[in-house]
Amino acid sequence: MTRCTWVNEDPLYIAYHDEEWGKPLHDDLKLFELLMLEGMQAGLSWYTVLKKREHFREAFDGFDPHKIVHYGEDKVAELLQDKGIIRNRLKINGVIRNAEIYLQICEEEGSFAGYLWSFIGGSPVVNSWQSRADVPATTPQSDAMSKALKQRGMKFVGSTICYAFMQASGMVDDHASDCFCRSTGAVHGS
Numbered sequence: 001m002t003r004c005t006w007v008n009e010d011p012l013y014i015a016y017h018d019e020e021w022g023k024p025l026h027d028d029l030k031l032f033e034l035l036m037l038e039g040m041q042a043g044l045s046w047y048t049v050l051k052k053r054e055h056f057r058e059a060f061d062g063f064d065p066h067k068i069v070h071y072g073e074d075k076v077a078e079l080l081q082d083k084g085i086i087r088n089r090l091k092i093n094g095v096i097r098n099a100e101i102y103l104q105i106c107e108e109e110g111s112f113a114g115y116l117w118s119f120i121g122g123s124p125v126v127n128s129w130q131s132r133a134d135v136p137a138t139t140p141q142s143d144a145m146s147k148a149l150k151q152r153g154m155k156f157v158g159s160t161i162c163y164a165f166m167q168a169s170g171m172v173d174d175h176a177s178d179c180f181c182r183s184t185g186a187v188h189g190s
Contacts, residue, residue: 024170039156055084094155
């Protein structure tokens with residue numbers, strides 16, 4: 001079975017690639033969690049975050065924005081002592097701020113998913129890159145998403161993070177052409 005070359009031999013990573021990465025995700029809360037975890041990845045590898053994901057979920061109350069917005073300094077101090085997560089004050093405070101923005105977006109736009117998917121026109125972009133080296137770190141769509149989220153006040157949502165998020169959430173299908181997970185849909189992108 002041929003997979004994308006970035007997948008290592010860890011069964012956790014294989015399952016993530018085979019069952020999650022690039023599969024269209026439309027659930028508001030799952031998209032929020034994924035975007036927050038992508039932000040936690042900044043400067044690190046996704047594999048590092050993935051190994052800690054279950055503990056992140058526990059530490060951040062299942063990434064429930066309604067709970068996260070009420071985190072105070074005691075909770076931040078507790079999280080900074082938690083060896084099961086990435087202990088970075090800016091990133092932790094970013095998640096708290098982002099929960100506030102998430103709730104605003106849901107109220108204003110009706111859903112977080114609808115808002116995010118609007119940056120790619122509502123349906124997945126299926127790319128056909130010739131090699132892994134051709135896959136960009138950013139696109140005009142990730143630039144637009146990043147700019148809009150930053151204007152609203154979100155943290156750790158640069159264009160590179162947004163593009164990785166778009167790939168992971170299935171907004172963009174960047175599976176290798178010979179990967180068994182590759183979409184058989186029409187090619188919309190490059």
